[in-house]
Amino acid sequence: EVQLVESGGGLVQPGGSLRLSCAASGLTFSTSWMNWIRQAPGKGLEWVANIKPDGSGTYYVDSVKGRFTISRDNAKDSLFLQMNSLRIEDTAVYYCTKVSLGSDGDYWGQGTLVTVSS
């Protein structure tokens, strides 16, 4: 059974930093594109960042470019999201995901809530 378990969410002041982690199991992590997707309270889904299987390429939505960094540790089957210069509008549940466009599995974690507030 595939499991993606996020941690690291919490309350942070505007301008602060937070590092999210995701522990993966049950899938071949080192060959999987991995993603972070977020959902503001009561709102829809927004793709945040992608990372290639070997970590050699990363992609960000414009609203987080220069502030967020996605990374991974394939030796530990772990995905990370370093979030700096946080804004109130970054408040959301952040999902660790392996989104698939094809017949291979599509998996989502349970999400971790990040609240940016003074």
Add this chain to the structure above:
Amino acid sequence: DVVMTQSPLSLPVTLGQPASISCRSSQSLMSSDGNTFLNWYRQRPGQSPRRLIYGVSYRDSGVPDRFSGSGSGTDFTLKISRVEADDVGTYYCMQGPHWPHTFGQGTKLEIK
């Protein structure tokens, strides 16, 4: 960015009746290799989204055949032939060929 527009945003349905959700993209979702990348997800209250359909019309494992996807280019539809109580939730379409990948606003299905 590719804009995904769903309609309706709210969908009250009587048990046993059919339901249909439309999803339109601002650009074609056909990639250069001829494949079309459009997923459908359902998010039940308090849960993470779960994929139901990929590649426009392919059902994920365990998804009842009451669910079907269709469409091409920029116009797509998710149909439920007979709505059951378990189908309640918010449905999202998602496009795959263009970065950033984007979702529709969501369609909230409820039982009348």
